[in-house]
Amino acid sequence: MSQNQWPPVVNTNRLNAPQLDVPPRILLGPGPSNAHPRVLQALGMRQVGHLDPAFINLMNETQTLLRYAWQTDNQLTVPVSGTGSAAMEASLANTIEPGDVVVTGVNGYFGERLCDMAGRYGADVRRLEKAWGEVFSPDELRAALAEHRPAVLALVHAETSTGARQPLEGVAELCREAGTLLLIDSVTSLGGVPLFLDAWGVDVAYSGSQKCLSCPPGISPLTLGPRAVNKLNRRETKVPNWYLDMSMVGKYWGSERTYHHTAPINMNYAFREALRLVAEEGLEARWRRHQENAELLWAGLAELGIGCHVPREYRLPSLTTAVIPAGIDGKAVAVFLRENYNIEIAAGLGQLGGKVWRIGLMGFNSRRENVTLLLAALKEALARQ
């Protein structure tokens, strides 16, 4: 095939784009949060191949560190090669077989998404609903398990859309009685909020990298415990999602090292560094830091006459839904913060649309200086209205 046969190259879209530059945002919304500087350094490291002995070693370290962060010994504990939603989908795709009853706690946006995803995998989805910001009691969960005898109970541990923390103590025991796998969303809790997968008996969990782990989005933790792996191994049909099929991905991350897809090398560098930072700080100290900075925020908001949507008992330290005071234009305040202070906070979603701001203090961003600056900027924004 000689060059003479090629059509001419069209230059319409040959954009002369400027060198990359972005404003120095302080990301205090629901995520992404700013990556830790050491994570960004690791991200830019030169590459090795995805089967290089140096990379294999790094994979092993990453898995161990991820097990520490999640407090689990699950063998199948891996970073999925996509953002948090990919790990969410992987958690369902690998544990649901068509016709399975899946009870989903719907008390926010991500509960809704779980229903949508589970439906696509053929689940018979039963919605357990509550107002956004509330959580499910053990009695409510017990009743739902007794009524539906589901294959999977899916709960959101940390609802990024509402700022509520779903207590999980004792839930696994109820699930065992019903023969149910317990699956949780820990996107906004892993690395920032107390979480004990094995002690709490969680069977399946997923998370994101860009929240309390302070790694850019693009890689996302997933873990399957023994009961979930058993179910995966006994499937009668292939997982109806090739990219997220953990029976294959697990062989790349397991001792076989069988090629499945090319791992996102640099995102894995960054993710390992993020997990190293968790191990260095220690979970107890990290959880305490998140809690203390959140309490500083809540006290400061109260002084400004701003309440919190979620009762203190179930309030996440990583994500606060702050109630927009009457008469205040919530969107204008967010724009003021962005344009004058490079601070990002977010609007409410769904039932909380127009009612709250979502303020995240996650990972590297959970620092006293951010809280104090945000409160000062918020005070100024409110005074201008």
Next chain:
Amino acid sequence: MSQNQWPPVVNTNRLNAPQLDVPPRILLGPGPSNAHPRVLQALGMRQVGHLDPAFINLMNETQTLLRYAWQTDNQLTVPVSGTGSAAMEASLANTIEPGDVVVTGVNGYFGERLCDMAGRYGADVRRLEKAWGEVFSPDELRAALAEHRPAVLALVHAETSTGARQPLEGVAELCREAGTLLLIDSVTSLGGVPLFLDAWGVDVAYSGSQKCLSCPPGISPLTLGPRAVNKLNRRETKVPNWYLDMSMVGKYWGSERTYHHTAPINMNYAFREALRLVAEEGLEARWRRHQENAELLWAGLAELGIGCHVPREYRLPSLTTAVIPAGIDGKAVAVFLRENYNIEIAAGLGQLGGKVWRIGLMGFNSRRENVTLLLAALKEALARQ
């Protein structure tokens, strides 16, 4: 929930891992290739939110630049938030409805993978087979289209497992007559090998970032032309893959900017920079560079008594399958190159296992200095056997 109720933190997996360090590999295998240094710089840029005006602007630039690289004006031209296999799966998940006949050209590993994936989406897969390294003739494709009248014809433009380039001129015309969508894998051609999506009438294409675009893996180009978008819009059922559902992802990348999932911010930075480099160099110059360096490699291999598996007419400049001479331990040579020269080349897969080395000269790595060094190192390795 007071801290007193928490179980103790277990420190078994609290690994004291060293600071990240990896050998300075020259990645001359089938990918990933080394990222361009400017791409690694962009990758480490501080983050903004995925709905930040600065990011929206960057998204628009990226789409335009990707259209240039692919020579298409398709509106739905986006980077998928995963590695090339995710874009591959997205191409099928969005265009296949259960029961659709899909004819797949199987003349290498990635043709096989297309069959596996398509089957998971309920396609009636018809395999069009050839020996690994060969390509399909227009007559063979015409006959297959006439026999199967498929909804989709899936062909691998650049087979990374064999180094063969499938000619595509005229194929779309055959597809139109049969009412068939033409879907191609351009993972190892985009940015390195002449490719004219619109002029050639390709309906659906996907690629990877880590080959001729010299961006790390973790983001992957996908484009759907008008006929494919029409089919997507007329679907009777939801795309059975939430993360890759282009009817939703397209709204985030389109004018609506509706949140779907958190985009991998830093990978998008890197990807934009990689595409900027393509636009700066210009496609014609870039393709010429890949061709010239490949010819230098082929001539040098011939001097060492090493032939190429693929006839010159269909040989990819980006990936060469070099035939391992009789009596030579191919694996030992690859290990020698890695351990003594930090050069990565790869083994053959499938039908070519043990028969060839796979040598990639892709993007930033398609440089004279890499060819000359590799040939010198290969010569030394052969002399030692």
